[in-house]
Amino acid sequence: MGMTPILKSFAALSDETRLSIVDQLISQGELPAGDLAPGAGISAPAISRHLKVLREAGLISQRAEGTRRLYSARPEGLRMIAEWTQSRRAFWERSLDRLEAALMEDDA
Amino acid sequence: MGMTPILKSFAALSDETRLSIVDQLISQGELPAGDLAPGAGISAPAISRHLKVLREAGLISQRAEGTRRLYSARPEGLRMIAEWTQSRRAFWERSLDRLEAALMEDDA
DNA sequence: TTGTTAATTAATAAAAAGGTTAACTACTGG
DNA sequence: CCAGTAGTTAACCTTTTTATTAATTAACAA
Structure with a gap:
């Protein structure tokens, strides 16, 4: 079932981990994947997949360097x-x- | 895993069906559960559960009448x-x- | 009481989400 | 070439979500 693009973006953000990733990128600027592990610590592959979701939702972009x-x-x-x-x-x-x-009217 | 209440509300809305339910309630005012079936048509029990999610997220309220x-x-x-x-x-x-x-600077 | 309507809950079932480890790709430095 | 580092993809597993049909509850009308 095709979600509208905007709802896809919206949904991509209603996850604590991904929201935190976007916030980090917004406030700290460009960061390598390895620096995005949130406090609690989930594995690198997990982060990588979150990044993919965010990329597909058009919320972040990627650039290779070495x-x-x-x-x-x-x-x-x-x-x-x-x-x-x-x-x-x-x-x-x-x-x-x-x-x-x-509601006011009802109270009165 | 405890989501913050606000993220729970946010997540409750990042679903096409539930968003449409809320929109309907906002624009048309109070409606019985039966009137909330969205176009495509999903079953009454399905709607009922969406309503429960929305209620638990604090976004809608319920009132009995007959x-x-x-x-x-x-x-x-x-x-x-x-x-x-x-x-x-x-x-x-x-x-x-x-x-x-x-970005502008980079272009220049 | 009996039948009807509105709606919810119960019991499954199917699909999606999200995490893990292991394997792989691709640079880079010796 | 070999080893090491960064990151992604593959394979797998568990949990969550969401839908379905069947059963249940509740109000009401005849």
Whole structure:
């Protein structure tokens, strides 16, 4: 079942480990795969697979340098999901105002 | 493995079906479980379980009326995730500006 | 009480996610 | 060429997710 690309990106981020990887890349800039092991420590292959998911979701990019693979956040990808959540938030907020107003009335 | 509550809510929404349920409840207001079958049509038990997930994530609430279960969006829950994505977006945007500036320099 | 409707829970089953170790690829330095 | 390091892919296993049908609960109408 084909997920829309944006939902795929969204889903890629609703995992603690992957979210932490993206945050690291955003705040620390380009990093080799080996530097991305999160505190608790999962194996290198596991990280590698998370990176693949993130790459396929368009959220990070990869560049080779010698034997290393340097990863970095992909502005376009992140911007896309930022904008999407933004627009959905706008939609929600509008409706939430209505909802909350309705609740007030019920209380009165 | 305990996910933070906010990530649990976030994850609850990164599913096409559940996102659509929430959207319906937000835009159309209170609806009985039976009215929430999305177009393609999945079974009632399946919907019922999605509703349970959303309820446990604090995103919707339930009210009984006769034999029906009326569901509605929960403003506090939605507000919470809106604010969280908002703050993370802010963090990202700041860094994205830096990232993009860096890319410009490389091009030059 | 009996039958009907709305919805949930129980019991499986199938698929997806995520982790591990082991094997492999690809640079690099002696 | 050989050994070592960085990283990915393969093979496998376990856990989680999600769907299905069947059974159950609850409200109600005749």
